Amino acid sequence: MSNGNPYYGGGGGGGGGFVPGGSPFGSQESPGGGRKSRANQTLRPVTIKQIIDAAQAHPDSDFQIDGVDVQAVQFVGSVHNQSATATNVSYEIGDGTGYIDVRQWLDSADDEAGKTSGIEQDKYVVITGNIKVxxxxxxxxxxxxxxxxxxxxxYHHLLKAVYVSQSFRNPNGASGGAGAGAGAGANHSDYAAAAPAAISANDYAHLPPLQRKVMEVVSAEEHDDGIHVSLVSRRCGTANGEEVMEAIESLMSEGMLFSTIDDLHIKAA
Structure with a gap:
């Protein structure tokens, strides 16, 4: 990952970055002994399922993901429904892990024209905002x-969401791989179904090592919807996330993988 990425140290225009090892968010001990983060000063990449499952101790408290306070979130999903009133535009957004309503408030009709430009049904969008009830x-x-x-x-956003979540769940091995995630008690359902049984590597012995590993992971998934691309990356162990995505795209171009319920779920041909 590039150091210029706003989710990592040195990026984000001076806000607290997400840094592997140590304490992401620059966590501090609260008077009660729990972790207190600079939630209002950071932007957390998440999946929709993480938003839906975020904990809240009481109605006035910050939401928590992985036991850490979070307020500003960013996620990527496709537009499924859209409606507008004089004061706001509402969307139903899905990202392969779930669906959530998104509201954007308007100051005027001209404001609507500017804020909705380029946002269309079934197109992917990037959303930055706050979790509300x-x-x-x-x-x-x-x-x-x-x-x-x-x-x-x-794909890049999903990899960032996995990376940051892993850095909280396993602070001594921040990016980790499939083994590190399991050791940290990582909740794989944030991104896809539970881990399937392993299969033999012999069927894909002719492929380059990383592509072979990707095929082993995808072929082991028995669910009809296939497997989420972010979970494939996690199960490939120590491989670089961007390299995993390149391997997936190469295998899809060769007809060995295909997408299922959306662009983010894949299955072996």
Missing amino acids: FGGKRHVSAQHIRPVTNHDEV
Whole structure:
């Protein structure tokens, strides 16, 4: 990952970065002995399932993901429904892990024209905002929504969400791989189904090592929907996440993998 990435140390225009090892968010001990993070000063990459499952001790407290306070979140998903009123635009967004309502408030009709530009049905968007609850239902109040112009950003965001989550769950082996995640009690359902049984590597012996590993992981998944690409990356162990995505794209171009319920779930041909 590049040091210029806003989710890692040295990026983000001076905000606290997500740094492997030690304490992401610059965590501090609260008077009660728990972790207290600079939640309002950082932007956390997440999946929709993480938003839905985020804990809240009481209605006035910050939400927590992986036991760490979080307020500003960023996620990537596709637009499924869209509606507008005089004061806000609402979207239903899905990312392969779940669906959530997103609301963006408007100051005027001209504001709507500017804020909704390029946001279309079934297109991927990047959303930055805060987790809110209204009428007993959780949603995201969006500060900014923009269309995805390079589809690699979808996969890259998921890898960042996995990386940051792993850094909290396993601070002594921040990025880790499949083994590190299991040792830290990582919840694989944040990204896909439970771990399947391993299969023999003999069927893919002719492939380069990383592509062979990807095929072993994907072929072992028995669910009809296939496996989420972020979980494939995690199960490939110590391999670089971007290299895993390149291997997946290469295998798809060769017809050995195909997408299923969306662009983020894949299955062996």
